[in-house]
Amino acid sequence: GPADVLEAVAQLVERLDGADDVEAIGIGLPGLVTADGVVDRCPNIAGWDAPVAVARKLTKRLGRPVVVANDVNCGAVCEHRVGAGRGVDDLLAVFVGTGVGGGLVLDGRLVAGARGMAGEIGHVTVVDDGRVCGCGERGHLEAYAGRAGMEREARRLVATGRTSKLVEMAGDQPIKSRHLATALDQGDEIAHVLVDQAVMALAVGIGNVATLLDAHRAVLGGGVVDKLGQPFLDQISTSPSFGGFGATVCDLVLADHLDDAGVVGAALLAADRLP
Numbered sequence: 001g002p003a004d005v006l007e008a009v010a011q012l013v014e015r016l017d018g019a020d021d022v023e024a025i026g027i028g029l030p031g032l033v034t035a036d037g038v039v040d041r042c043p044n045i046a047g048w049d050a051p052v053a054v055a056r057k058l059t060k061r062l063g064r065p066v067v068v069a070n071d072v073n074c075g076a077v078c079e080h081r082v083g084a085g086r087g088v089d090d091l092l093a094v095f096v097g098t099g100v101g102g103g104l105v106l107d108g109r110l111v112a113g114a115r116g117m118a119g120e121i122g123h124v125t126v127v128d129d130g131r132v133c134g135c136g137e138r139g140h141l142e143a144y145a146g147r148a149g150m151e152r153e154a155r156r157l158v159a160t161g162r163t164s165k166l167v168e169m170a171g172d173q174p175i176k177s178r179h180l181a182t183a184l185d186q187g188d189e190i191a192h193v194l195v196d197q198a199v200m201a202l203a204v205g206i207g208n209v210a211t212l213l214d215a216h217r218a219v220l221g222g223g224v225v226d227k228l229g230q231p232f233l234d235q236i237s238t239s240p241s242f243g244g245f246g247a248t249v250c251d252l253v254l255a256d257h258l259d260d261a262g263v264v265g266a267a268l269l270a271a272d273r274l275p
Helices: 002-015 054-062 071-082 141-145 147-159 165-170 177-185 189-213 223-238 261-272
Strands: 025-029 038-041 066-070 091-096 100-106 109-111 217-221 251-254
Touching (some): 002 054, 025 071, 025 261, 054 066, 066 261, 071 091, 071 100, 071 217, 071 261, 091 189, 091 223, 100 189, 141 189, 147 177, 147 189, 165 189, 217 223, 223 251
Parallel strands (some): 025 066
Antiparallel strands (some): 100 109
């Protein structure tokens, strides 16, 4: 639950070399985060089912200012300032991994929204009454493009009697992005179907957001994008499902930062609070 998570974070900060000289701390969490650092909902952490004043609690615990933001928003800040979004004032960042997260930078500033929900592209509906998403709702982009959603569908298809190298490679362990890439290279039918569906979902979601907000660039990162690379982005931009005005609605580019995007962005947000 939240208390144990925050205590683990605090202990980690205290153990870091040089932490005594740090003036402010930035933290990214996979949940809905308000402007004052209250994490309203964190569905990926068991027991986090009520709002928690993370910034206030950790500021008191660590004796320094603590800035808290959604982890993908942190990633968006990183890509905008020191990554593939440099020089662009209006940016959509989409990270495709276990789930699908998004962050918005408009007019050069991160937009979080009143409840921290701005940019939550993974939970826009792309298929009416479609697959069940990890959040419990139906038809969300994340259910089709997130690795967990693809795994659920792959295992469902195999349970009907079909075979798949994708599921065979993973066995009883979670399907990883590398398994998906390898299965594609080997011509696995189910892997190709799943990626085609992911392309459709991302094309609908990204194209519509870019059209609505007139975002100049969409930066894509995360484990799935890392393994599938530029051909995956090309499939999205040329898909007939790409919303708005098609491929011209916005540029699609690969993220410069992968595993450290959230860490760098959180540090930048913390630095913004210093005099």
